Amino acid sequence: MDPLVHFLDGPHARRAFALRVAMSPPWALDVRDGAPLTIMAVLSGYAWLTADGDTVRLSAGDIAMVRAGDPYLVADEPLRGASIVIHPGQECTTLSGEPVRLSMSHGVRTWGNTAEGETTMLIGTYESDAEIGSAVTAALPRTAVVPSGEINAALLQLLADEISTDAPGQGSIIDRMLDVLLVHALRAWTAAHPDRTTGWLSAGADPVVGEALELLHTHPADPWTLGSLAGRVNVSRATLAARFRSSVGEPPMTYLANWRMLLASELLADARRTTARIAAEVGYGSPFALSTAFKRRFGVSPTEYRRRKYSASA
Structure with missing residues (x-):
């Protein structure tokens, strides 16, 4: 039995939150959205991801999957203090509560402190466990990183192109592509970490x-x-x-x-x-x-x- 087949046949992304993020130093995002699962793919530059006291550097081509839990930080430096807070529903504010979602918008599904940042990332967020399923998230650690080269770069580029396009049916296309990216990331991570694979993904053994x-x-x-x-x-x-x-x-x-x-x-x-x-x-x-x-x-x-x-x- 291939458990990933059941993921594709079962609950999946529906109007998932997907965004191209462009940032130039200094920057730091305090993510408090509580989403069941977020996929973060670095297209250019780098970013530091800190969750539950563990910090990892993400370089171009790396993909991180982050489970729900306490707030986590994504920044240009590991010790950078947050300047922007991401709340549930993907509402964005300064630390003082001033909304910045619109002021930091730079076109179709592009957001950041500059239009073309030194670091660009694709962010896909499953905002409900009805979309992703507890069976998927329970099989992963808090953060799971797939290094560059393990995922076909063409898939990332195609998703990046779709996210930046405004056309009929775009939301559904992005949802399905996000699901495909997740399956590729899950497959690559479990193959590289058989000793850490638990729950649903390891059941086929x-x-x-x-x-x-x-x-x-x-x-x-x-x-x-x-x-x-x-x-x-x-x-x-x-x-x-x-x-x-x-x-x-x-x-x-x-x-x-x-x-x-x-x-x-x-x-x-x-x-x-x-x-x-x-x-x-x-x-x-x-x-x-x-x-x-x-x-x-x-x-x-x-x-x-x-x-x-x-x-x-x-």
Whole structure:
């Protein structure tokens, strides 16, 4: 089983925040957006990334994947004090709270303290775990860096060109290209760090867990229990539970519940699908049962989630 196939088939970017950032010294960004995952690709120059006390220098061609957590710093020098704060919703202000998003704009999806900076970066942010999925982020460390040369430069250039273009359908094109870049980055990082690969991305190394995941992903609506799943992969309940938790980081039924919620959140984008239909497609016996589980997971009902997230972009 290839877990990246399931990422491409499941929840993915939808109107993701994507930007070309151009900066010249001195500069420092205090990122407090709380986004589940951000991809940062350096096109030219360099940048220092500091998260959880660890600092890494990113050079041209390097790609960093940053998980949600405490605020982190991106700057031209590792000890530079922040001058700009990135808030949830990608609102940008000075330290005193003065908005700068518009004043630092330099054309289509280009932002920074200068139009053509010494350092240029592509920033792609998955702003909801319904877009990226907890299964992806849980498999990564706080920061994962893919060095220059591991990702085809043509892919980065194509994404850079698309981000700087304003044409019909551009948002969807950028979303899909961001997903492709993420898959390439995940693949390169896991190949280079097999000893650090955990959770969902490492599950394919265990054939029993891999087969179990294949069944859950392919047939999420089936009335799975630990016993029925163990029977399908020909091991005992105890063996499956232990091996699944060791590989994926959570019990099989917990994983299934999370996967069903992420699929439901994606299916809500289709206005033709009723809540009852979605409930059946993801394994809930009634719209009420789905709504209860969904509200517990996302804090709002499926109907409200659809209105907030998808109506505005319809």
